Amino acid sequence: LGRAGSGKTRLLAEALSQHMRRGERAILIVPEQHTYEAERRVAALAGGLLGVQVLSLERLCERVLEAAGDRRTFLTAQGVQMVVRRAVVRRQDALVTYAHVARTPGFAAEVAAFVGACRQACITPDMLRQAVDALPPDGLLAAKLADMALLYADVDAYLAGRYLTADDALDAALLCLPDSFVAGVPVYLDGLPVVSEQVLRLAGALLGAAQSVTVALTLDAGAPDADVFEPNAGAAQALVALAARQGLPVFERRLTGRRPADPALMHLERRLFAYPDAPYAADAPAVTVYGANSRTSEVRALCDAVLSCARAGVRYRDMAVLVSDMEAYAGPLTRACEQRGIPVFLDARRPVRSHAAAALLLGAVRAVTGGFQPADVLDVAKTGYAGLTDAEEELLENYVLRFGVRYGGFLAPFQRGEAPAVPEAARQKLLAPLLQLREGLARPTAGEKARACYAYLAALDVQGRLEREAEALTAAGRVPQAEEHAQVWRALVELLEQLHAILGEARMGREEFLSVLEEGLLQATLGVIPDTSDALRLSPLSRMGGGSVRALFVLGCSEGLLPRDDGDDGILNEEEREALAACGLPRMHGAAYRAAHERLMLYEALARPTERLYLSYPFTGDAGALSPSQLVQRVRELFPRAAAGSDLSRAAEAPG
Numbered sequence: 001l002g003r004a005g006s007g008k009t010r011l012l013a014e015a016l017s018q019h020m021r022r023g024e025r026a027i028l029i030v031p032e033q034h035t036y037e038a039e040r041r042v043a044a045l046a047g048g049l050l051g052v053q054v055l056s057l058e059r060l061c062e063r064v065l066e067a068a069g070d071r072r073t074f075l076t077a078q079g080v081q082m083v084v085r086r087a088v089v090r091r092q093d094a095l096v097t098y099a100h101v102a103r104t105p106g107f108a109a110e111v112a113a114f115v116g117a118c119r120q121a122c123i124t125p126d127m128l129r130q131a132v133d134a135l136p137p138d139g140l141l142a143a144k145l146a147d148m149a150l151l152y153a154d155v156d157a158y159l160a161g162r163y164l165t166a167d168d169a170l171d172a173a174l175l176c177l178p179d180s181f182v183a184g185v186p187v188y189l190d191g192l193p194v195v196s197e198q199v200l201r202l203a204g205a206l207l208g209a210a211q212s213v214t215v216a217l218t219l220d221a222g223a224p225d226a227d228v229f230e231p232n233a234g235a236a237q238a239l240v241a242l243a244a245r246q247g248l249p250v251f252e253r254r255l256t257g258r259r260p261a262d263p264a265l266m267h268l269e270r271r272l273f274a275y276p277d278a279p280y281a282a283d284a285p286a287v288t289v290y291g292a293n294s295r296t297s298e299v300r301a302l303c304d305a306v307l308s309c310a311r312a313g314v315r316y317r318d319m320a321v322l323v324s325d326m327e328a329y330a331g332p333l334t335r336a337c338e339q340r341g342i343p344v345f346l347d348a349r350r351p352v353r354s355h356a357a358a359a360l361l362l363g364a365v366r367a368v369t370g371g372f373q374p375a376d377v378l379d380v381a382k383t384g385y386a387g388l389t390d391a392e393e394e395l396l397e398n399y400v401l402r403f404g405v406r407y408g409g410f411l412a413p414f415q416r417g418e419a420p421a422v423p424e425a426a427r428q429k430l431l432a433p434l435l436q437l438r439e440g441l442a443r444p445t446a447g448e449k450a451r452a453c454y455a456y457l458a459a460l461d462v463q464g465r466l467e468r469e470a471e472a473l474t475a476a477g478r479v480p481q482a483e484e485h486a487q488v489w490r491a492l493v494e495l496l497e498q499l500h501a502i503l504g505e506a507r508m509g510r511e512e513f514l515s516v517l518e519e520g521l522l523q524a525t526l527g528v529i530p531d532t533s534d535a536l537r538l539s540p541l542s543r544m545g546g547g548s549v550r551a552l553f554v555l556g557c558s559e560g561l562l563p564r565d566d567g568d569d570g571i572l573n574e575e576e577r578e579a580l581a582a583c584g585l586p587r588m589h590g591a592a593y594r595a596a597h598e599r600l601m602l603y604e605a606l607a608r609p610t611e612r613l614y615l616s617y618p619f620t621g622d623a624g625a626l627s628p629s630q631l632v633q634r635v636r637e638l639f640p641r642a643a644a645g646s647d648l649s650r651a652a653e654a655p656g
Contacts, residue, residue, distance in 0.1 A: 001216075001217055001219045001220075001221075001236065001252065001253070001254050001255065002218070002219070002220070002254060002255030002256065002257070003218065003219075003220045003223075003255075003258075003269070003607070004218055004259075004269065004546070004603065004604045004607035004608075005257075005258060005259030005261075005269065005548065005607055005608075006255035006256065006257045006258065006259075007255050007257045007259075008190070008216035008217075008218070008255060009041070009190055009216065009546060009547070011216070011255070012028065012188050012190055012214070012216055013041050013042050013045045013046075014045065015188065015214070016028055016042050016045075016046065016052050016188065017042065017045045017046030019051065019052065019186065020046045020048070020049075020050055020051050020052055021046070023051065024051060024186075025051045025052070025053075025185050026051065026052050026053075026185060026186045026187075026188065027052070027053050027055065027060070027182065027185055027186070027187045027188065027210075028042065028052060028053070028054045028055070028188045028189075028190065029055055029056065029057055029060060029187065029188065029189045029190070030054065030055075030056065030189075030190045030191065031056060031191060031193065032056035032057075032058060032059070033347075033542075033543045034190075034545055034546070035054055035055065035056055035059075037545055037547065038054045038190065039054045041547075042054065057170075057193060057199075057202070058166060058169065060173070060182075061169040061170055061172075061173035061202075062074075062169060063181070064173040064176050064177060064180045064181075064182065065164070065169060065172055065173055065176065067176075067180055067181060068176040068179070068180065070164065070172060070176075072161070072162065072163055072164040073162070073163050073164065074163070074164050074165075074169075075159070075163040075164065075165050075498070076494065076498070076523070076524070077112075077166075077523045078495060078498065078519070078520040078521075078523035078524050079163070079165075079498040079502065080112050080115075080116075080155075080165055081108050081109055081112045081519060081520070081523060082108075082498055082499055082502040082503055082516065082520065083155050083158055083159060083163075083502055084108045084111045084112045084115065084151065084155055085108040085502075085503060085506075085516060085519075086154075086158065086502055086503050086506060087111075087151045087154035087155050087158070088102045088103060088107065088108060088111070088151065089103070089503075089506045089508075090154060091150055091151060091154055094150060095147045095150065095151075096143055096146065096147060097140070097143045097144050097146075097147050098144075098147045103512060105515045105518070105519065106519075108516075108519060109519060109523075110570050110571055111148070111151055111571070113570050113571075114148060114152075114570055114571040114572070115151075115152050115155055116167055117570075117588050117589065118152060118588070119165075119167035119168075119171075119198065120167060120194075120196035120197065120198045120199075120588075120589075121196055121197045121198070121585070121586040121587065121588045121589075122197040122198055122201065122586055123585055123586060123588070124156075125149045125152045125153035125156060127585055128145050128148060128149035128152065129145075129146075129149050130583075131145055131580055131583045131585055132145045132146050132149065134583045135579070135583065141572075141576050141579055144571065144572070144576075145580075148571060158502075167198065170198050170199070170201075170202050171198065171201075173202065173205075174201055174202045174204075174205035175205075177205045177206065177208075177209040178205075178208065178209045180209070182206065182209050182210055183209045183210070184209075184210070184211050185210055185211055186210065186211045186212045186213075186214070187206055187210040187211075187212070187213050187214070188213075188214045188215075188216075189213070189214070189215045189216065190216050191216065191217065191218070191546075192215065192217065192232070192235050194231075194589060194593075194594075194597060195231070195234065195235040195238065196589065197586045200238050200239075200242065203239060203242060204242045204245075204246070207242060207243060207246055207248055208246060215236075215239060217232045217235060217236055218232055218600065218603075218604055219232045219233060219236060221233055223270075223274070224271075224274035224275070225270070225271070225272070225273040225274035225275075225603075227273065228273040228599055228600055228603050229600065230596050230600075231593070231596050231597050231600055232600065259548055259607075259610065260610065261548075261609070261610040261611070262286040262610065262611055262612075263282075264280055264282070264284035264285075264286045264287050264639065264642075265286055265287070265609055265610065265611075265613060267280045267638070268280075268287065268606065268613065268635070268638060268639075269603075269606070269607040271638055272603065272606060272634060272635075272638065273599070273603060277637055277638065278638075279637065279638055279639070279640055280638055280639050280640075280641070281641075282641065283641045284639040284641055284642040284643070285642075285643055286609075286611060286612055286613060287613050287615075287635065287639050287642040287643065288305070288612075288613070288614045288615065288642065288643040288644070288645070289615050289616075289632060289635060289636060289642060289643070289644050289645075290302075290305075290614065290615070290616040290617075290644070290645045290646065291616070291617055291618075291619060291628070291645070291646040291647075292616060292617070292618050292619065292646070292647050293618070293619055293620065293647050294618055294619070294620050294621075295328065295329065295332065295556070295618045295620075295621060296332060297618075297647050298555065298556070298616050298617070298618045299329065299332045299333050299336045299555070300336055301616060301645075301647065302321070302333070302553055302555055302614070302616055303333075303336045303337055303340050303342060305553065305614050306319060306321075306337075306342060306536060306551075306553065307340060307342065309550075309551050309612060310342075314550050314551055314611070314612075315534055316342065316343060316534050316535055316536040317533075317534045317535060317536075317537070318549055318550040318551070319536055319537075319549060319550065319551040319552070319553065320536075320537045320539065320544070320545075320549045320551075320552050320553070320608065321333070321536060321537065321538045321539070321552075321553045321554075321555055322539060322540075322541060322544055322552060322553070322554045322555065322562075322605055323348075323538055323539065323540055323555050323556060324540075324541070324554070324555060324556035324557065324558065324561040324562040324564075325556050325558075325561050326348050326540050328556070328621070328622075329555055329556055330346060330348065330538070333538060333555065334346060334538070337536065342536055343533060343534065343535040343536065344535055344536045344537075344538055345533075345535040345536070345537050345538065346538050347537050347538060347539040347540075347543050348538070348539065348540055348543060349525035349526060349527060350484065350525060350526040351521070351522065351524070351525055351526075352488060352491045352492070352495075352521055352524040352525060352526060353518075353521035353522060353524070355484070355488045355526070356383040356384050356385060357383070357385050357462055357465075357466060357488050357489070357492065358488065358491075358492060358521055359379070359383050360380060360383040360385040360386060360457075360460075360462065361453060361456070361457060361492060361517070361521075362514075362517060362518065362521060363376060363379045363380040363383065364380050364433075364434060364437055364453075364456060365437070365441065365453065365510075365513070365514050365517055366379075366514060367379075367380055367434060368434060368437055368438045368441055368510065369441070369510040369511060369513075369514050371407055371408060372407065372408060372409075372410045372411065372434075373406075373407055374400050374405050374406060374407075374409070374410070377410050377430070377434075378396070378397055378400060380430070380434070381393045381396055381397070381426075381430055382397075385460060385462050385465055386430055386433075386460065387429055387430065387433070387460050388426055388429060388430060392422070392425075392426040392429070393426070395422050395423045395426060396423050396426040396427060396430065398423075399414055399416075399417065399420070399423035402417070403416050403417065410427065410431060411431075413427075414427050433456055433459045433460055434456075436452075436455065436456065436459065437452055437453070437455075437456040439452070440452020440453070440455060440456075441510050441513065442510075444507050444508075445504060445505055445506060445507055445508065446499060446500075446503040446504060446505075446506045446507075446508045446513060446516070447499075447500045447503070447504030447505060449508065449510075449513045450496045450497075450499045450500040450503075450504070451500065453496055453517075454493070454496050457492065462489070462492075463489050466485045466486070466488060466489050467485075467486075467489075469482075469485050470482040470483075470485040470486050473485065483527075484526050487526045487527060488526065491524045491526065494524075495517075495520045495521065495524060498520075499516065499517075499520065503516070541562070541564075541598065541601050541602060541605060542601070544601070544604070544605040544608070545608075546604055546608070547608070548608055548609070548610050549608050549609055549610070550609065550610055550611045550612065551609055551611055551612035551613075551614070552605070552606070552608055552609035552612070552613050552614070553614045553616070554606075554613070554614065554615045554616065554631075555616055556616070556617065556618070557615050557616065557617040557628055557629045557631050557632045558617050558618065558621070558626045558627065558628065558629055559626065559627040559628065559629050559630070560629075561629065562602070562629050562631055563595065563598045563599055563602055563629070563630075563631070564598055572588070572590075573590075574590045574591060574592055577590050602631070615631070615632060615635060617629065617632055
């Protein structure tokens with residue numbers, strides 16, 4: 001146990017290297033996004049990874065189940081959502097509270113999140129029914145739970161024996177642990193995920209199967225800022241109770257060391273979440289707070305500050321950028337860095353729907369469903385995968401705009417103008433596959449519509465196009481982008497296959513099918529390949545590593561973004577979750593727990609820099625004026641003499 005930077009991770013790596021030197025096996029469990037860094041750290045210390053496995057908790061469960069012979073097909077998050085959609089279609093007439101919204105966009109995602117939360121809390125459909133019986137019969141909570149129990153039971157019945165979800169994998173793996181490769185092997189955990197009842201049950205199984213279990217947690221229970229460590233304090237207490245129930249001894253080691261850093265940054269690590277205030281009396285050039293007129297100017301100023309650090313001798317790989325809102329900032333920041341010659345690594349899972357090939361499929365279904373409105377059809381043409389050359393697409397768009405082609409106008413030949421033959425040829429080339437898709441989407445079932453979508457992609461040779469582009473990117477040394485192209489095709493095919501397998505016989509109109517497709521593409525993401533080059537790493541808070549960096553830049557310190565204002569609890573609000581706990585059900589994590597967990601992650605991230613911390617925020621966004629976050633106000637209170645600047649004043653406009 002210890003604060004950020006106290007040496008917990010280093011001690012685990014040293015322990016693993018000792019196992020390797022003795023020829024012993026060992027297992028290190030870290031968050032999925034940190035496995036690559038952990039492997040590099042251990043390998044650098046011990047000269048290799050012989051006998052040591054570095055796994056995420058999810059991958060550990062998969063390995064255990066593979067070894068045990070579990071051959072169930074793994075179902076992705078979008079697959080689970082489709083199973084929920086199937087349950088909604090089957091049970092809609094039996095629903096009471098949610099009958100009127102059951103087939104609206106977003107409802108299946110809400111129910112899938114609720115079912116996932118129940119599984120993580122080890123709450124079954126029967127337990128929900130028992131809670132319904134214990135609650136006032138005319139209350140809203142009882143009615144909501146009755147509907148949820150019905151859908152949850154249908155989802156469970158369909159999944160049983162067919163598919164394996166991420167939540168199922170944890171439950172199934174803990175039964176196999178005693179006879180797995182984990183048995184008799186020392187296990188080390190560098191941090192824990194969100195600690196649910198399900199995770200605690202798996203931890204209990206690890207305690208019983210492994211030779212020893214060592215857990216490193218960021219925790220300083222007696223400190224003035226002890227509240228920030230509350231999620232880990234609860235996890236530590238639960239682990240101690242688990243060990244006591246199994247009659248196992250518990251040894252606790254508290255680390256008090258501190259990572260060497262600029263005095264101002266060491267003060268920030270100790271006092272950011274501590275009250276009462278203890279302002280830093282001296283000048284604090286290591287801390288900068290910068291306000292920008294817009295997000296665009298904020299991004300430009302940050303790039304200038306990065307270049308200033310680079311000119312001072314700091315390598316890009318020794319800097320990091322914490323991005324509060326990847327959707328808003330990733331594109332502008334990446335482009336600004338490229339314009340200035342700053343190599344970047346975008347450490348975030350990309351949504352599949354942002355890729356042009358996915359936009360082609362979604363746009364084509366939308367164009368057919370909407371009756372070939374010009375904007376929808378042109379969106380398809382502009383993806384680059386619709387079979388048109390750039391010149392043909394430009395001529396087609398010019399014709400549409402010049403002659404005001406509307407709605408069904410794409411179904412008639414283009415005959416106007418001085419030279420209609422070229423845009424007409426482009427119209428025919430674009431429309432022929434779309435008309436075939438329209439025939440397929442006119443069929444009644446979701447499975448038939450999914451087959452029509454696949455046939456549309458095959459007719460345009462989207463797979464071949466992606467493969468050729470991936471080969472060209474690989475030849476140019478752009479391996480991450482090449483792998484992304486390969487992942488896109490797999491993701492599209494997997495989505496259509498799951499849609500066909502799960503919702504195949506469900507009767508579904510084109511509008512509802514479009515909604516299902518949109519939800520599936522919204523859930524699907526592309527993985528990230530770690531970059532080993534000297535590049536500036538851009539990460540959201542959820543993927544920030546724990547190792548030190550010389551300079552940390554925090555982009556988008558706006559109210560509601562950092563920390564994130566996540567007040568939506570979904571199906572049940574915080575009060576209703578408390579009512580369930582009062583009925584004897586395990587506690588389900590809600591917005592309050594997520595907020596506490598995010599605050600802990602923010603503390604760990606801001607403890608990383610040793611020489612420079614740069615915070616920036618915009619005064620305006622797409623929707624109007626923005627306010628700086630509480631973090632900005634807190635840093636100003638702690639460091640009244642910190643460097644400050646704004647592009648609205650001439651006093652301190654140099655962000656470097």
